[in-house]
Amino acid sequence: MLNDKTHSVLIYHFTDPMMGLTYESEPFLRQLETHFGKRVRLQFVMGGLVRDVADFMIADDFKDGKEHAFIRYNARLAKIYESEQSISGMPIKMDRLNLFAENRRSSIPLNLAFKAVERIYPDKAEHFLYRLRYATIVEQRITTDESELTQIALDVGIDKAKFMQAYQSDATHNALQHDFALRAKLGIRALPAYLFCYGDKQRLQIGVLNFADFVQIIDHLSDGKISPQSPILDEDTLQNFIQKRPLVALTEIRHAFCLADNQTVTNWLDKIPNAWQWVGQDLIKSVA
Template identity: 20%
Template sequence: MKTNPNTVCDLSTGECGPSDEEAIQRLDFSPQTSKLTLHYVTDPICSHCWALEPVLNRFQLQYGHHFEFNVVMGGLLPSWNGFGDRANGIRQPSDVAGHWREVGEHSRMPIDGSLWLDHPIQSSFPPSRVFKIIQQNHPGKEREYLRKTRERLFAFNENIAEEAAMIRLVDEIGLNGRDLVAQAAEESAQTLLEEDFALAARLGVRGFPTIVMMNEDRQGVKIVGAQPLETYVKGLESVLNKPVIPAEVPALSDWFSGKEHLFSKEIEVMYDLRPDQAEAFVAEQLSGRSPRIRHVLGELYI
């Protein structure tokens, strides 16, 4: 029996004739992109992490499609019993105030810090445990909680490790604060926190903020401290072994949800503005929403 040749009509020429392609071919339509994991090792009371927010915002919005973002609690302050930070001259709570003011002035992310003089935080573990409980039970909401916690602590000088403050902050993100804070006091919450500490140790983290980007072959880069945007982009390209194209930055009207504040430095970094351009830019971009432009510690915020 004679087999008919496999004939096709060529899309480019319009001619029909025998094809030299196999009749059955295996295809793979899965996206040909590699996605890595970004571990952000931090702590709710880390001042340099607050200083990193403007750059981290932009990095996530423009390059976040390349990685899964995982926040890891690092355990900055277990208690003041035996704690000391010789590099920054910190031996007692009151020593933190001056250090925080310096970080705020240098970064222009507002930091009050006077609570360390009269109402100091005794441990960063309680809000860290609340973070872990939210992360476990309400994925996605933990980032909102962490952001609100930092705003209240750094810009508005609240002791965010007190039970009443933690309950209120959890309530504000639409969850049951009393229940979640009670869960965070259980031994299982401390176990979750210690799992993060173990991960941070395996990643070789010795300070905050630290970002570790790792591919599926467990090869990666570690970036220590609050660095410029270009440093994180270079790190990402190094792990992916290719150039990356940034997404467009969102319009301010899309980025500003109203759930969180935005401070002048964050707006300037996102939109490449000078400090003296920020207020007019906000008024123009949010003209239909009548934004309430306020100031704290000499910095604009909405």
């Protein structure tokens, strides 16, 4: 597991595709990419946030009877999501959330879907994870349902039959259990969490990290050998950046290139032909 190379830092990011806290961290992850390049590598590890939603339900959810309990829980969860929008300004839309129900009690299907894509289309795995978060948190799709997961796989160009075969395979289930075992071995009790590895050194950090936190930890772990470098922004650089992503928010671009505000981002995008086709319209409306 340890990164035995001393020219880069490997970061294991323990999360769950349904997590608003990780979705709100996307701008900081974009900064890692543009300011550190290949000197920092990020690997996602599934943490299985909701094994059974009953673990998170409270007596008040049942005050109108069991048939209304999930409605009340989803409404309460929506408010939690909305409160997380202040972290970075990534848009969160929560007017009709219906993520959990009596027959959809867990976020494990989302974790399993990511591991399936990671196994068969590793080059699409990060894009799929982003699209899965976007579908859950912005589009409010019922991503705890397997049919919805299949459609999201199609959305990012993954063959339906191959996805379902991988999703149902023992190999994918074993890969997910490996992720869970790693979380247990490290004693991680809360998500998100990050395990930083540099040479034979490790540091485990629990909770949301902003870019300054990442820089401080990487600097300390590498004894100052790995430090950020401000990216040069031009039209080619920006075009390459947005073309790598199925969706991107203005605030992600702003953080990635340390721009003053979203209007500055808009001015840059206007210089690039067809640039707006890569920027999610819901994201634009929410953060512009």
